[in-house]
Amino acid sequence: MSQELMIFPWQHAVWAGLIAQRKTLPHAMLLRGPAGIGKLQFAQALSKALLCQQPQADGHACGVCASCGWFAQGSHPDFRLLAPEQDQADEDAPAPAKPTTKKTQISVAQVRELGGFLELSSHHNDGVRIALICPAEGLNVASANALLKMLEEPPPGVVFLLVAHQPQRLLPTITSRCRKVDMPVPDMQGALSWLNGQGVDQAEVRLAYAGGSPMAARDQAEGSKPLELILAQLARGAGADAYSLATMLNALGMAEAMRVLQKWLYDLLACRFAVQARYHILHNAALQALAKSVDLAQMLELQRKLDDAYRSATHPLNNELQLESLMLQYVQLFSAKTRT
Ligand SMILES: [Zn+2]
Structure with missing residues (x-):
């Protein structure tokens, strides 16, 4: 009990x-x-x-x-x-x-x-x-x-x-x-053995995504389906469906949606500078590939807009519109022709 x-x-x-x-x-x-x-x-x-x-x-x-x-x-x-x-x-x-x-x-x-x-x-x-x-x-x-x-x-x-x-x-x-x-x-080993004891699958992947927090990793395992779908879409880069992304993100609530996007962009940035993804170890290869074609200036601009969007989050309908606009910009990060 x-x-x-x-x-x-x-x-x-x-x-x-x-x-x-x-x-x-x-x-x-x-x-x-x-x-x-x-x-x-x-x-x-x-x-x-x-x-x-x-x-x-x-x-x-x-x-x-x-x-x-x-x-x-x-x-x-x-x-x-x-x-x-x-x-x-x-x-x-x-x-x-x-x-x-x-x-x-x-x-x-x-x-x-x-x-x-x-x-x-x-x-x-x-x-x-x-x-x-x-x-x-x-x-x-x-x-x-x-x-x-x-x-x-x-x-x-x-x-x-x-x-x-x-x-x-x-x-x-x-x-x-x-x-x-x-x-x-907890250190990495302590956290992993606790997660394994809780029956959490892919404990190492989830712990990385949760930035080392075992509780967050467990909670994420419990509600991981929508998140996995979102990450799979983000991994498609220019081929991602911005509208379905906006709908799925909005369902998470604005605060969580922003956390998901910030982490994704963080890893994109890391991979751009030839470092490994920190949070998304399963998507490391996709992130590395996307990072080669990402427009850096536009991406930093998008990060700023995420902060604004979070601060002005109000009504779910408005939030969805805002997320659509953000995701359309995301898709375009990879569509320009040349990179330096
Ligand atoms: Zn007692």
Whole structure:
């Protein structure tokens, strides 16, 4: 039942260090490290363990007590997760009738609600209450300042766990009130053996595409069909179908579409300068061939337009039109006659 709250092999040492201080943990900790290395899952496992009424010898939650049951159901009265609110309806809507507004900020209203929760006394387990905030860089100035007040005068028994992929974006006043915990990044071998253990096929290819992040590689394996079709089209260069590319990319959402295109252009550029593709090892040969005929100036121009398109992303219908225009430009990168 608690399968999804296992920590990752590369996190054992950090885990042991924190659990050893379980009774004297600071009231605020900042778990920091690059995206996709399992920080949130670690923070959730730690929360569950700190709330557990009869933790195991290695400090993990027992998985059977009342507290663990509540946690598993997402209804623990002494636990709060603050994350940017997402519009689930939009995420799954097949028809592009509504703008996709994936929120990236944690609002001041959310932090105030947390304040209300912290004023209550805890239900169980020596008064421990946990507020998990992820990603902490989702706090805007107003919500960060609201949180700061709580960090300055933390109610007894409360543990704040802040998870940050980009800790440099946090207010220094917030950072200075937290103990910094550097979350380990798995090495290539560790990541590959974990992916293999998860039954992910082509683990090496996917890990490269995900820039070394095992979680991203796994997620990509789960939803890889559309991506593979897109990459196969991009690999056709001048022969690619710009319109079907635009449709497929739009279905990914603008943020993901831009990531896919940026990575592709990055590798195209790398191959242009006689280096190997970094992300697309399966398409290396195609990229090398395309790089020979690519118009460099036009390609850099296209990269700039991708950034603009992302910033101005609004309505899915507009996004598709914009993607069509971008993909028509992509196809033309390879159609000029001579290169120097
Ligand atoms: Zn338990």
